[in-house]
Amino acid sequence: MFAAVAEAGGINKAARHLNTVQSNVTQRIRLLEQELGLPLFHRHSRGVTLTGAGAELLPYAQKIGHLIAEAKRAATDGPVPAGRLCLGSLETTTALRLPPILTAYAGTYGEVDIELRTGTTAELLDAVLGRRIEGAFVAGPLDHPELAAETIVTERLVLVTEPKIASFDHFAAAARGREVKIIVFRAGCSYREIFERFLAGRGLGPIRRLELGTLDGIIGCVGAGIGVTLLPRAVAAAGAARGQIALHEIAMPEMRVETLFVRRRDAFVSSALARFIDCAKARGGAAADPAAVPMATARAAKRAARGG
């Protein structure tokens, strides 16, 4: 309750947030101050601010609160995954990599309710650090002392064009000085940033953007010559094998991107989360291919994508 008041900046706001009334919060803060023998807040007309002693106490209160919540989770967690699992993922990863992972996981562990939110790498890392989600797929590389990361897949981005473009040089020649339309998943997609920097560095452009929500939509539009895109090779390979699109390797280090799964190092790993990470590592390489039936054929789809 003390932590809630400190974080809300006022007893009233904290009371609303705690689903109780102001008088109650006031009383209990008063009792706490009495027990410690010193004031924890300065009261003024716009709320409260911490005193020195209060500032000393706050990190302990927060840690204690987190530990209590985590203790409950750890104690009630059984060997068989169950309960709610809150995860985060990049838009791109959600569309390209998550479907086979989720279908396999949901099929095996039906007792788990998965809650997924999408965001940028920065947003997701913040959510993980703030314990709002248990883990997230983000773009690497990453080095943070409080986070544990596992590489799910390392992929090579290739330029995807309509089939009649024979090589990257053809594309560059055609695009020089002319408008380039790029097709991306959504704003904030990390591939898009890489793509735009790449084009700008080559003096290609200006750029126009077209946003599409599905992988086959993007491949279809690219195949029809509406624009170009940047996709992991394995993801686009099936389309290329069907002659729908053409792939062009780009020899730049930025074209190697890795997808990581991150979680707080000090947080409890529920069995639901542990099995999810297993699942993600096992099936991370398999892309969502519209032609592939999810469950049993995920492995076959992966082989096909690589071979093609």
Place this chain on the structure above:
Amino acid sequence: MFAAVAEAGGINKAARHLNTVQSNVTQRIRLLEQELGLPLFHRHSRGVTLTGAGAELLPYAQKIGHLIAEAKRAATDGPVPAGRLCLGSLETTTALRLPPILTAYAGTYGEVDIELRTGTTAELLDAVLGRRIEGAFVAGPLDHPELAAETIVTERLVLVTEPKIASFDHFAAAARGREVKIIVFRAGCSYREIFERFLAGRGLGPIRRLELGTLDGIIGCVGAGIGVTLLPRAVAAAGAARGQIALHEIAMPEMRVETLFVRRRDAFVSSALARFIDCAKARGGAAADPAAVPMATARAAKRAARGG
């Protein structure tokens, strides 16, 4: 309360330890189990033992308990040292090094109640790790991830004999095959172990031991030819300067001993403890010399000891 029951191994014992009655503890454990929806203990006629879920919960409960205690200390701790300071020290250190530190500290910070317990290095480390004391003087070297250590003094042990023994070789010649009487502070004194290993390694002995509780007692006995001892050079130097005893250097790495002050790395450092560490580092080199008046002359005593 849960943690107390788990640690005591029974509800009854825990109740006594918590200054309450058994029915109360039973009730609250029952409520906790009800809240979590699973049993935490197996009940049997000799008390209780943890279930799997209980074992998961215990470390959290302990951590939470420690954090609550520490939060109180951190919040109520002011910039001016006050309250109780629980420390530990080796017997030898207590006798040789602590007096000037304690008198200086007690003189400056009169509001602090110091509680001191003595023990071996292993006992003291265990007490620090178990949070029963805030810090302790122990013998180095030490490498433990949960402990922070500061070197208080590095000293060189010398053989102390009656004045008429001219050199170590004289002593060795006289002692070979004959009984050697060594004078030590108490069983468990780390100097004693070093000394006995050293004598055994040289084939000297057999050994007889005489225990004395004070430094000047030891020096007096050695001076009277009753036996020999091993002391830090700085400690024995004043006696040697007065011609009471003779010192003999021994060129062995084991004769370098360091005294460390250790504390838990993750524990809150009260201002009382912080100032004590300052004080110990500043005055750690000064030995307790019976001729020196503690307070103001501690520095002078140190100079004299070094110079002699």
Place this chain on the structure above:
DNA sequence: TCTAGTTATCTCTAATTCAGATAACATCGT
């Protein structure tokens, strides 16, 4: 001056905690 925001305090009810007494059970030693 009035309004909208804040915290402090009082009061009454409901919930919880506490301590004691008792019951039920197992273990050990005679």
Place this chain on the structure above:
DNA sequence: ACGATGTTATCTGAATTAGAGATAACTAGA
């Protein structure tokens, strides 16, 4: 076999505490 001694579970009434509402007092800003 039986009692002594230990254990936990349960019931009960008193004491304590938490909870919610109403009101007061205060401040900043319009």
